[in-house]
Amino acid sequence: MSTDTDVNTPAPPESEERVMGKDGMAALVDILTGRGYTVVGPTVRDGAIVLAELDSADQLPYGWGVELRAGQYRLRRRPDGAAFANAAGPQSWKTFLHPSRVRQWSADRTGEGTVFSADRTPPPRYAFLGVRSCDLRAVAIQDRVLTGGPHRDPVYQGRRSGAFLVAVECTEPGGTCFCVSMGTGPAAGPGYDLVLTEVVDDGGHRFWIRGGSREGAEVLAELPARPVDRDTREAARVGVTAAAERMGRTMPEADLRELMAGTLDAPRWDDVAGRCLTCGNCTMVCPTCFCTTTEDVTDLTGDHAERWRLWDSCFDLDFSHLHGGPVRASARSRYRQWMTHKLGTWYDQFGSSGCVGCGRCIVWCPVGIDITEEAAALHDWTRSRPPGEAS
Ligand code: SF4
Ligand code: SF4
Known part of the structure; x- marks a missing residue:
């Protein structure tokens, strides 16, 4: 679904929900490709479930699950053949919407002087297949950050405005997931063109699919799908509800914004600084982190330069x-800046939390630092202080 810069029309009610099998998933990839989209979805590569361009639904990770712990990610075979029961992988959709490297301009020294040029290649039109609920919220947060103010990021806006989003509701949370604590899942919120819930039981392997936009409804109408039956809808709802009850992690029940503001001098920051390598992995994998820098390079002749x-x-x-x-010269100040921004000052800047509970920063931290554990330790510290010392 496009950003608020484009017209979004709700799906017509008669096309709201259908059920399809694996043949429907294959058709979905073909239909989106036929509409000119580059389809991106999860696939197995290099021992992980990564996001990549898909030529066919056969490349989806059917039969693969994951085992997620602090500092640990492992693929596991699943006997049920499910495609989307594998939680958040190492990448998020920002890899495609807000790429890690963008050439802004280049310059060449010529006989007539220096000639500057910008890349005018039209942005790709992506269809994202398998956007989890937490990541759907993360896309909405990046929409707000990168296109919600007077200064819009043209790279993000170009890619985002043409994107088609197929959300997937989670039925198998990872050991590091905490979307329920953050109010971001496992049921999908608004912002999708289509949403799927995968069901594998005695009734077969199937997907309950609903439209969320006019184009989503058009695609839905083209799919080899049948009207939804009560058993499928019920099984899907039970699966999502059960997932909500099996979250691997939880944030402390506290106002996290207040917690961050009231614990700036907590000794816990020294504790975590003693473990943090300041490698930045947590920021690279976080679906909402957006900061960039610029780098100028030249070739060996000095006649060509790029930014x-x-x-x-x-x-x-x-x-x-x-x-x-x-x-911020110390690890203490840098970790504190990251965490207090995510959970606290992000509200002041952008009106929401900067954390969607995907758990990636926990999994991909080389020393297994866990943002929920750090928040819980800060919460314990505030509760253990004598009343007069509370800030
Ligand atoms: S802070 Fe961690 S859990 Fe929260 S959105 Fe970023 S990577 Fe996910
Ligand atoms: S990934 Fe872990 S070690 Fe690296 S900066 Fe983040 S918290 Fe520190």
Whole structure:
């Protein structure tokens, strides 16, 4: 579904819901490809479930699940053959909407002087297949950050405005998921063109599919799908409800914004700084982190130069470099900046939490630092202080 810069029309009610089998999934990829989209979805590669361009639904990770722990990601075979029972992978959709490397311009020295040129290639039209509920919210957050103000990011806007989103409701949360705590899943919120819920039981392997936009309804009408039956709808709802009850992690029941503001001097920041390598992995995998830097490069002749925009991380020392040195020189200050921004000051800046509970930062932290554990420790600290010391 497009951003608010485009017209979004609700789907007609008569095409709201259908049931389809694996043949329907194959047709969905073909239909989207036929409509000119580059279809991107999950597939197995290099020991992980990664997001990649799909030529066929056969490339979906049918029969693969994952085992997620702090600092650990493992693929596991699933006997039920499910395609989407594998939680959030190492990448998020920002890889495609807000790419890690963008050439902004290039310059060439010629006989007539220096000639500057910009890349005028039209943005790709993506169809994202398998957008989990947490990631659907993350896309909405990046919409707000990158296109919601007076200064819109043209790269993001170009890619986002043409994107078609097929959401998937989670029925198998990972051990590091906590979308329920953040109010972002496992049921899908608004913002999709189509939404699927996968069901595998005695009734067969099938997908309950609903439209969320006019184009979603058009695609739905083209699919080899049948009217929804009560058993499928019920099984799908039970699966999503059960997933909500099996979250691997949970945030403390507290106002996280207040918690962050009231614990800036907590000794826990020294504790976590003693473990944090300031590698920045957590920011790279986070679906809402958006910071970038610029880098100028030249070729060996010095006649050609390029300016690139690259993802940056608040864990990098240079990130807060002003004249004379970095403002946040210690690991303590950098971890605290990241976490208090995600859970606290993001509200002041953008009106929501910056965390959607996907758990990626926990899985891909090389030393297994867990944002929910850190929040719980801060919460415990505030509760253990004598009343007079509370801020
Ligand atoms: S902070 Fe961690 S759990 Fe929250 S959205 Fe980012 S990667 Fe996911
Ligand atoms: S919290 Fe973990 S992933 Fe993030 S910078 Fe520290 S060591 Fe790296």
